[in-house]
Amino acid sequence: MxxxxxxxxxxxxxSRSLVRSRLLISSRFNSxxxxxxxxxxxxxxxxxxxxxxxxxxVQSFKFKQTTSKSxxxxxxxxxxxxxxxxxxxxxxxxxKYQRLSHEFSELxxxxxxxxxxxxxxxxxxxxxxxxxxxxxxxxxxxxxxxxVWMNDVEEGEESTELLNPDEFHKFIITHKxxxxxxxxxxxxxxxxxxxxxxxxxxxxxxxxxxxxEKLWSVEIKQPDxxxxxxxxxxxxxxxxxxxxxxxxxxxxxxxxHPETEDYDKEGTMCIYVKRYENGxxxxxxxxxxxxxxxxxxxxxxxxxxxxxxxxxxxxxPIFRDLPSKIEPDNMIETIKRINNLPxxxxxxxxxxxxxxxxxxxxxxxxNPYLGHxxxxxxxxxKGELGExxxxxxxxxxxLDRINITYHFDDExxxxxxxxxxxxxxxxxxxxxxxxxxxxxxxxxxxxxxxQEKLQQQKNDNMKWDIPDKLIQSAEDRGEYFETAxxxxxxxxxxxxxxxxxxxxxxxxxxxDYVAGPKDLVRNEQGKIGGLLGEKxxxxxxxxxx
Numbered sequence: 311m312x313x314x315x316x317x318x319x320x321x322x323x324x325s326r327s328l329v330r331s332r333l334l335i336s337s338r339f340n341s342x343x344x345x346x347x348x349x350x351x352x353x354x355x356x357x358x359x360x361x362x363x364x365x366x367x368v369q370s371f372k373f374k375q376t377t378s379k380s381x382x383x384x385x386x387x388x389x390x391x392x393x394x395x396x397x398x399x400x401x402x403x404x405x406k407y408q409r410l411s412h413e414f415s416e417l418x419x420x421x422x423x424x425x426x427x428x429x430x431x432x433x434x435x436x437x438x439x440x441x442x443x444x445x446x447x448x449x450x451x452x453x454x455x456x457x458v459w460m461n462d463v464e465e466g467e468e469s470t471e472l473l474n475p476d477e478f479h480k481f482i483i484t485h486k487x488x489x490x491x492x493x494x495x496x497x498x499x500x501x502x503x504x505x506x507x508x509x510x511x512x513x514x515x516x517x518x519x520x521x522x523e524k525l526w527s528v529e530i531k532q533p534d535x536x537x538x539x540x541x542x543x544x545x546x547x548x549x550x551x552x553x554x555x556x557x558x559x560x561x562x563x564x565x566x567h568p569e570t571e572d573y574d575k576e577g578t579m580c581i582y583v584k585r586y587e588n589g590x591x592x593x594x595x596x597x598x599x600x601x602x603x604x605x606x607x608x609x610x611x612x613x614x615x616x617x618x619x620x621x622x623x624x625x626x627p628i629f630r631d632l633p634s635k636i637e638p639d640n641m642i643e644t645i646k647r648i649n650n651l652p653x654x655x656x657x658x659x660x661x662x663x664x665x666x667x668x669x670x671x672x673x674x675x676x677n678p679y680l681g682h683x684x685x686x687x688x689x690x691x692k693g694e695l696g697e698x699x700x701x702x703x704x705x706x707x708x709l710d711r712i713n714i715t716y717h718f719d720d721e722x723x724x725x726x727x728x729x730x731x732x733x734x735x736x737x738x739x740x741x742x743x744x745x746x747x748x749x750x751x752x753x754x755x756x757x758x759x760x761q762e763k764l765q766q767q768k769n770d771n772m773k774w775d776i777p778d779k780l781i782q783s784a785e786d787r788g789e790y791f792e793t794a795x796x797x798x799x800x801x802x803x804x805x806x807x808x809x810x811x812x813x814x815x816x817x818x819x820x821x822d823y824v825a826g827p828k829d830l831v832r833n834e835q836g837k838i839g840g841l842l843g844e845k846x847x848x849x850x851x852x853x854x855x
Contacts, residue, residue, distance in 0.1 A: 470508040472500060472518065472577050478531055478605035483598055484578075485548045485561060489696040492585050493664070494596050495563070497548050498604065500577040509573050517574055518609060519545045519566070521675035522621050525668045525813075525855070528608035530581075532594045539591040540610060542667035543579040545675050546698070563698030564631050568676050582667045582699070612668065613853050615679070616811065618654050618739050620646065626678045627794070633705050638791040642680070652738035654681035658809035660726070660824050662688040662816030668855060669813075670699065673706055682710075682806050688717040688726055688820065710798040713806075726824070731845045735808040812847055815855035828854050 431437070466479035473479060485497040509516040518526070529538040548554075548561035566575045585596045595604065624645045627637040646653065657679065659669040666687055672679050685703075689695075695703070706712045717726040791797040814825045821828065825847070826839025837843075838852050 464502075467502045468504050469502075470505055472505045472509070472516075473528065473606060473608045475608055475610060478607045480603050481606050483600055483602050483604065485550070486598075486600060487548070487561075487563075487696065487698075490693060493694050493696070494583045494585065495580055495696060495698070496583060496595065496598075497546075497578065497580050498543075498606070501603065503576070505577070506573050513568070513573075517568060517676065518543075519568070519574065519671075519675035520677050521672045521679055522625075522677040523615060524611050525613045525615075525672060526609040526611050527668075528581075528606045529610060530591060530595060531605045531607070532591045533605065534594070535590055537590055538607070539589075540612075541581045541583065542612075542671055543581055544667060544670055545574070546580040547575050547578040548580075563701075565629060565674055565702070567628065567630065582664045584664045612855055613813065616655060616737070616739075618651075618680070619649075620651050620654055620680060621677075623649060623651075624680070626680055628676050629674055629678060629702075629706065629709075629711075633709055633795050634793065636709065636794040638794045638797045640790055640797075643789075653807070654679075655737050655739070655810040656682045656684070656735075656807055658684040658686070658732070658812045660686045660688075660812065660814045660816070662820040663694065665815035665817075665820070665855070666695065666699070668815050670702070673711065674702065678711070683712045684806075684809055685712055685714040686717060686726055686730060687714060688719075688816070690719045692716075692718060708798060709794055710802040726841070728841055728844060731841045732808050733845050734812070734847050734851050735810045737810045737851075738807075810851060812842060812852045813855060814842075814852065821854050825852055825854055 464480065465477050466474065469477070469479065480501040481498040482501050483496060484499045487495045489495060525542070527540040527542045529540055531538045545566040546563055547566055549564050550561045551559070553559040554561045563580075566578065568574060581595075583592060583595050586592045598604065620642075624642055626639055626642070630636045645651070661669060666685075669683065669685060673683065703712070703714055707714055715730065717724050717730075719725065789800075791800075812825070814821050816824075818827070822840060824840050825842045827836055828834070829836040835849055835852075835854055838848050842852055
């Protein structure tokens with residue numbers, strides 16, 4: 311608006327100046343003409359009249375506008391036209407001239423300022439979806455790369471087995487019971503559960519707890535010095551509740567029952583550990599707190615029990631937390647009589663300290679050992695086992711599955727001596743493999759006697775008649791018991807045959823005292839000596855754990 315007003319004021323001033331210039335020119339022209347015509351001089355009166363008329367004519371002069379008020383001032387009669395006229399001189403070429411060269415100008419819309427302007431992109435179906443697809447592919451690839459390189463799978467995380475003898479699997483400590491200053495009972499649960507998918511399809515094969523076949527252990531690693539030590543797991547767990555979480559009550563130690571507990575209680579197990587001040591692994595384990603991790607590898611087969619055909623025909627009922635819950639073993643005598651099978655060989659087990667764990671594994675697992683077991687347990691004082699383990703041994707004794715004798719160092723009369731050792735008996739059933747192993751330690755007469763017994767077993771097997779084996783009456787079935795305690799009352803009165811197999815487990819000094827030292831250089835059993843050697847035990851019927 312200001313520029314428009316200024317323009318109009320300038321146009322008005324120019325128009326006024328033009329009017330004045332015309333009036334001056336006309337007045338000069340008239341004066342010169344009057345002079346040339348030699349007009350007579352005017353008087354004062356006429357001059358006054360002419361001045362008056364001139365003033366009125368100037369005030370009353372008006373001109374017609376040919377353009378708008380916003381147009382520029384006209385150029386007529388200002389002398390500017392002469393300056394704007396073209397030169398009409400003829401073109402005369404020069405004989406000598408200098409050629410000029412110049413650079414071509416840039417193409418239209420190609421300068422840097424035009425290129426800085428963002429041009430609108432043409433959107434099509436491909437330009438709309440291809441960037442999204444490429445972005446998705448890049449994100450997926452980045453996620454996969456991070457998963458592979460940055461989030462490595464831990465050892466045993468995707469394993470189909472609860473334990474693997476070739477790699478360490480991580481277990482979490484969920485409970486730790488301090489029995490005394492040196493002994494601990496620690497509960498372990500696997501950190502990963504991928505193994506449960508394969509366990510679901512074959513629970514009988516995948517289960518580790520089978521007492522009629524083998525004794526096994528696991529190796530626990532001390533990662534700081536990369537050292538491992540073997541410990542025997544037990545099929546036990548601690549039953550917890552709100553009272554135990556608030557430290558109002560102690561958790562109750564219970565036995566894992568495969569028929570009622572899923573996946574063997576989610577792979578739970580317990581280890582019985584003694585702390586040694588100079589033991590790196592034992593101090594490492596006992597210093598761990600609840601929630602910490604341990605690395606286990608196994609199972610490591612320590613000893614395979616002798617084969618007996620009764621294992622394929624009969625299974626002893628599993629041991630329960632209370633004797634009243636245990637089923638009686640009513641069919642074992644009938645099956646032996648019908649199939650003409652001998653009794654399972656009895657076993658004697660010598661243990662000291664935490665060495666009691668292997669025989670507990672044998673007796674508390676599924677399919678317990680079918681024979682009778684004599685246990686001689688040595689310890690420094692009472693209470694090393696704790697209430698839970700001692701309770702289970704007491705129940706096993708009442709069920710006539712074991713006969714346990716305690717030997718304590720603080721009671722000199724109870725220390726294990728030669729009077730507590732019995733001589734070995736001959737095995738009731740022998741296999742060709744067992745005969746081959748025993749022949750290294752027997753004389754010719756003993757070998758011949760075992761060969762005759764093996765041949766007699768083969769002849770008895772050929773005489774078996776399947777229809778005669780069927781149970782057709784109550785007499786064929788044999789005596790029936792309501793509970794396992796009722797059965798134990800009667801079987802406890804029957805004298806037991808001496809053991810034909812001895813197993814020794816404990817510290818090195820205890821093993822040397824009972825059965826002689828092991829050959830640690832060759833990792834062999836070594837010659838049988840000690841108390842067992844004095845009672846005519848040999849390498850064919852003694853095994854040192």
